[in-house]
Amino acid sequence: MAQKRCPSAGRGARLVASCLLLLASGTAFAAEPFLAPAQPSGSIVVKLYPTESVAPGVAKLVTLGVPFPRGSVTVAGLANVRVLKSGSEVAAWVEQLTPWRHTTNPALDGQSVRVARVQIQYTFAVTYPSFETVTVEWGLTSRTQSRPSFTNPRTAWHLVTSGSYVAADGVYEPDVYAVLPPDHLAEGVLKLTRMDAFDPGVAEARDDPYAMDAVEHWPGFEEQQHAAKNNSFTLVNEDDPRVAAKNYCPYKTDYEPWLYDRAASLYVLYFRSGFFKALREAVRAGDFYDNHLDANGRFDLNPTDLKYSYNECLAYSHWLTGDDNPRAKIPLVVNSLASFPSRWSPSLGFWTERHAAFKLLANVVAYEVLGDAYKAGLQTIYGDYIWHQNGADGQIPSPRVDGGLYHTGAQHSEGTRKAYLASPWMSVLLVDAMLRTYAVSEDVSVASFIKRMGNFEKTATRADTAYQYDNYSGPLWYADYLTRYDGTIDMRSRQYMEEHALEVGAATAWAGYFAAVLGTPDPVLTQRATDLYFTYDIGVNYWIRPDAPASGLAAYRVSPWRKYGWEHRPSAALSWAMANQQ
Structure with missing residues (x-):
C-alpha cells in the first residue's frame, strides 16, 4: 500500500472547523433557511x-x-x-x-x-x-x-x-x-434538501485507485464526493475492464442491489456533480426499475417484499426528462405500501423503521407530484410517527431516551424479543423521509422529530476498536445495531455497523441543524456527526484495492451492493447541514 498523505484543508474542512470553533466559543450566526431563497430572475x-x-x-x-x-x-x-x-x-x-x-x-x-x-x-x-x-x-x-x-x-x-x-x-x-449545473440542482429543488455541489477538483472520470488509496484524508467532505463517484462505476460494472463477469453487480437478475433505491441514489450523485455519466446511468436505472414494477407496485425481482417499492426515482425521472411514464406508476407504489401500518401497536406482528420510512417516502413523493389526493394520507402517516416518538400514549416504557421509535425485538425480527428497542441505522431512513415532509409542510413538529431523533442517535453512537478496518488502530465512533429504550446496547454490531457511519452522521447533522433552528443548538450533535464522518473516511480507504483488477476483482469495492444506496442517497446534504449547526 502506498504511503498515505493528507492534502491541505479545503472549503469543506474549513466549514466544519469553523462550525466547531463557533460552537465552542459561543459565537452566534444564523443557520441558513431550509429551503433556498426565491430567484425571481x-x-x-x-x-x-x-x-x-x-x-x-x-x-x-x-x-x-x-x-x-x-x-x-x-x-x-x-x-x-x-x-x-x-x-x-x-x-x-x-x-x-x-x-x-x-x-x-x-x-x-x-x-x-x-x-x-x-x-x-x-x-x-x-x-x-x-x-x-x-x-x-x-x-x-x-x-x-x-x-x-x-x-x-x-x-x-x-x-x-x-x-x-x-x-x-x-x-x-x-x-x-x-x-x-450542479449549483442549481444542489439548491434542494428536487431532493428537497440543500446540498453542496461537488468540489471543482472532483473530475467526472473514474479516479486512479492508486492515487485515491494514497490519500487517507481528503479535505472537508471530498472523501465522500470521490467515493460516491468512484463506487458508482463499480455499481454499473465499469470499474475496470479486467474485472471478471462473475464479479459484476448482478442488478438485472438479483433484487439486492436495488434496496434503498439504486436509481434514486444515482440521481443524487447527479444532483451534486452535474455529471452526464451520473445522469445517464440514473435515467437508465430508472427506466429498468419502472419496467420491473408490476401492477401492484412491487419490484418483480422480489414481488413479495414491499421494501423494494420506491417512487423517489420515478419522480426524478419524470422531472428531469419530462417523461410521463414514471408518473403513472407513483400511485401503484403508494398502494403497495398501504398494508404496512403507520400506527404502531405492541400487538403488531412486524414493524421496523425501514418499512415505516419507505411508506412515508412513497406518500410524500406522491403528494409532491400528484397533489391533494395524497395530502391527508401523508399527514396521518407522519402524525402517527410523531405520536409513536411521544411514547404511543404510554405504551412504551418510561423513563426512556427521547427520540427513538421503540418497538419490540420480536417485531423487528432481531434482537431481544421482549425488549423495547430501536434501530439507529434504520432511523436514518425515517429522518430522510421526514426531511422531505418538512419541506412541504414546514411543520415545527416535524423539525422537532428530526432533532429528537438526533438525541437517540447520539446516545446510540459509541467509540470502540471492534471494527473491521485494518488501516486504523484507534477507537472509532459508530452506532449500535439495536439500542434499547433506556440507552443500553441490545446488539452492538452486526454486519459491521461502522459501515453505516456516513448516513448516521448525516441524520445526526440534520438533528444539529434543527436544534439550531429551534433555538437549542447542541454541540454534541455536531461533534458526533464529525466523529461519524471520520469513521466513514477511514472506511473508504479500507475498501479500495488498487491491485485487485489483476485478479478479476473491482478496485473500488462495493459490498454488499445495497451499501451504495444506504450510504449515499440519504447523506448527500451532510456537508450543508454541518455548515449550518448554529
Whole structure:
C-alpha cells in the first residue's frame, strides 16, 4: 500500500472547523433557511449531450425539466422563460410540470412552479461524447418564439445497447440528455434538501485507485464526493475492464442491489456533480426499475417484499426528462405500501423503521407530484410517527431516551424479543423521509422529530476498536445495531455497523441543524456527526484495492451492493447541514 498523505484543508474542512470553533466559543450566526431563497430572475447554462445515434446536422427533439426554488416563477411567469443559443432565442414549448406544494399554507400551495417542462428542436454540430450549450433564462424578457404543441418525449428516445445494457433488457433513454449545473440542482429543488455541489477538483472520470488509496484524508467532505463517484462505476460494472463477469453487480437478475433505491441514489450523485455519466446511468436505472414494477407496485425481482417499492426515482425521472411514464406508476407504489401500518401497536406482528420510512417516502413523493389526493394520507402517516416518538400514549416504557421509535425485538425480527428497542441505522431512513415532509409542510413538529431523533442517535453512537478496518488502530465512533429504550446496547454490531457511519452522521447533522433552528443548538450533535464522518473516511480507504483488477476483482469495492444506496442517497446534504449547526 502506498504511503498515505493528507492534502491541505479545503472549503469543506474549513466549514466544519469553523462550525466547531463557533460552537465552542459561543459565537452566534444564523443557520441558513431550509429551503433556498426565491430567484425571481436568472439563467442557467444547460449542456446538451447527443448520444451515439445522433448525427450532426439533423434536428432532434430535446425535452428537459427545469426546477426552480420556491416562489421564483409563477405559471404566468412561464411566459418569460426563454431558451437561448448564442444569445438568440430558440422556439420552445414551456409548461408547468409540477407546482410547489404546501400542506398547510394556501399562500404557498400551488402558487409557484417547482418544475417547468421545456421542449425544443436542436441541431448539433458535434457528436458524442461532446456537448453543446444553451441558456435557459427566466424572469427577464418575454418569450417571442414558442413551439405550437407538446410532443411525447418518448418519440425521441431509443433502445439502450451500450454500457452494461443490451437490447433484451428493454431499457430506453433520450436521444439527447440535458445536463443542468450542479449549483442549481444542489439548491434542494428536487431532493428537497440543500446540498453542496461537488468540489471543482472532483473530475467526472473514474479516479486512479492508486492515487485515491494514497490519500487517507481528503479535505472537508471530498472523501465522500470521490467515493460516491468512484463506487458508482463499480455499481454499473465499469470499474475496470479486467474485472471478471462473475464479479459484476448482478442488478438485472438479483433484487439486492436495488434496496434503498439504486436509481434514486444515482440521481443524487447527479444532483451534486452535474455529471452526464451520473445522469445517464440514473435515467437508465430508472427506466429498468419502472419496467420491473408490476401492477401492484412491487419490484418483480422480489414481488413479495414491499421494501423494494420506491417512487423517489420515478419522480426524478419524470422531472428531469419530462417523461410521463414514471408518473403513472407513483400511485401503484403508494398502494403497495398501504398494508404496512403507520400506527404502531405492541400487538403488531412486524414493524421496523425501514418499512415505516419507505411508506412515508412513497406518500410524500406522491403528494409532491400528484397533489391533494395524497395530502391527508401523508399527514396521518407522519402524525402517527410523531405520536409513536411521544411514547404511543404510554405504551412504551418510561423513563426512556427521547427520540427513538421503540418497538419490540420480536417485531423487528432481531434482537431481544421482549425488549423495547430501536434501530439507529434504520432511523436514518425515517429522518430522510421526514426531511422531505418538512419541506412541504414546514411543520415545527416535524423539525422537532428530526432533532429528537438526533438525541437517540447520539446516545446510540459509541467509540470502540471492534471494527473491521485494518488501516486504523484507534477507537472509532459508530452506532449500535439495536439500542434499547433506556440507552443500553441490545446488539452492538452486526454486519459491521461502522459501515453505516456516513448516513448516521448525516441524520445526526440534520438533528444539529434543527436544534439550531429551534433555538437549542447542541454541540454534541455536531461533534458526533464529525466523529461519524471520520469513521466513514477511514472506511473508504479500507475498501479500495488498487491491485485487485489483476485478479478479476473491482478496485473500488462495493459490498454488499445495497451499501451504495444506504450510504449515499440519504447523506448527500451532510456537508450543508454541518455548515449550518448554529
